[in-house]
Amino acid sequence: MNISLIQTELEKIVGSDRSFVDSQTLSDYSADMTENQPSRPDIVVKVNSLEEVQNIVKIANRFKVPLTPIVAGTNVGGLAIPLEGGIVVDLKGMNRILEINEPDMYATIEPGVSFGQLKETLDQNYPDLIFGYPLAPPQVSVLCNCLMDGLCNLSYRYGTTSEWITSLEAVLPTGEIVRTGSAALSAYPFSRAPLPDLTGLFIGWQGTTGIVTKISVLLWPKPALRRRLFLLFYDLSNALEAIRSLSRKLVCDDLAGLSWPIGKMIFGIEKPTEKDPGEPAMFAYIDFSANDQAELKAKEQIIRADILRMKAQFKLEGPIDVDDLIKINPDFSKFSKFPMTLDFLLDHSGGGLTWVGSYGPTSNWSEAAKSGEQILSAANLPPTVVVRSMKGGHFGVLRFIITFNKSDSTEIELVRHTNAKLCESLLQFGFIPYKAPVWAVRQFLDRLDPGFLKLLRQVKATLDPNRIMNPGRWLL
């Protein structure tokens, strides 16, 4: 790889001020907050337009040099680490909200548009519309979250955010531009249907099939009223059964459970490893919204009736309004605002954050969650579990979170070992990791349906004959 020649070519596109080969910049782009092995790029370029992306891809394809796209770099799977070096394309500068179509309720945005930015724009100019917000900092890229099958506070209602993509624009590894969804034929990117769904060629592929430069996503009507209630459960299985039960009432916007260590982290306890035997095992929050007070009251009645039924069967506390919890501990306001910044997971002395996140059948939630808790406790790590009901309760999120000290190699090894065990356990219970890091893919690759794997490789080879796009991801 002739780096200086490639650099000269790239500078012709973006100029010398947006092309970097200095040691500090390369180091900054070689690692993230996770335990994943760092890998250094050879060049970093910051792009501002579709044309720049297209020209860079053409150069990479000509020189057969790897390309790794990145936006915020806040994913928790090492997904933007350039595994085989080459060029990192930083898309943060492409941060325009290109269109918000109020009557048809969609937005067309560039990769650098963050959840915070989209919310601010909607709040200021389109107060009747909302997007969803993940449990992530406001600077997270909306496009990346959507392309990586992410989830948000409306995923119980509407599924993963990838399902909200109506159309996209991508630069293929060979430099051609493609528009998918209804945008392939219409000036209105309103839906993926009814054309053949080529959008899927870029969803969940972790940037191995091209660089997506634009997506259109669904926006939703903003309800006039919203409430968040908390429930506290003394038994994990009861909590999960309660979430499953409430899911079937179809009156909520979001249903989630957080295990006891998170409850303590809100109070500033960095590494809670000891649980009082009498302490609640999980707290769940229930979001619901309405157009008016009557609808809100009716929904609350349905929720309260189900809670009352549960109280006859097992011990639980609540419902407690989040506003009441805020009065006691203002830090609970982190649970009342969107986007929800759970800074205690990010801003701690060790600096490291990782997880094994998965989607799976809620019929196995309890067993899988308990197994994960045991694995974490055996490693003397806080059994931090997050669950979330998805798409009307048809499936669920099960996520195990670990915060760790990034400068402690022994701890990093422990984290790697524990994550591998957690992943194995989840697979046993039928759960599938989302935003899967390479190590997780390695763990389940040979269990994939052979026909699926063959097709995956054929699609990759067809779209990316020179294997330049994020090589190594998905072990492709």
Added chain:
Amino acid sequence: MFYVEEPEKLNLIGLFVMRILEKNLQNPHNVNRIKNLKASIVINAGEMSITLVFKEGQVKIKRGQVEKSDAKIEGSLESFLKFALGASPIRLIISRQIKISGNPLLLLKLVKLMRTDI
């Protein structure tokens, strides 16, 4: 003014009380209230217990309950939170959401210290 031994071992009710005291003991009136207080008060919320030990103008929050306390307040975590948020203690007692025992004067002091609405 107040301290917690090994906060990482404190249970949820202890952490709630810690936050409430943190705020309320910024008020000089409340500081005066505990100035000459020497007592231990047990709070049983749900299945969790803590003991507040008042001594020499300080209050220590301990997980669990001491064998011999001067006063005790018992109820669900929910009831305790209601109490902290301003629900009438008399009403909570009459409706049996909260049970009290021991020195009533101590409990009266606790009301002032534990409320978020005062």
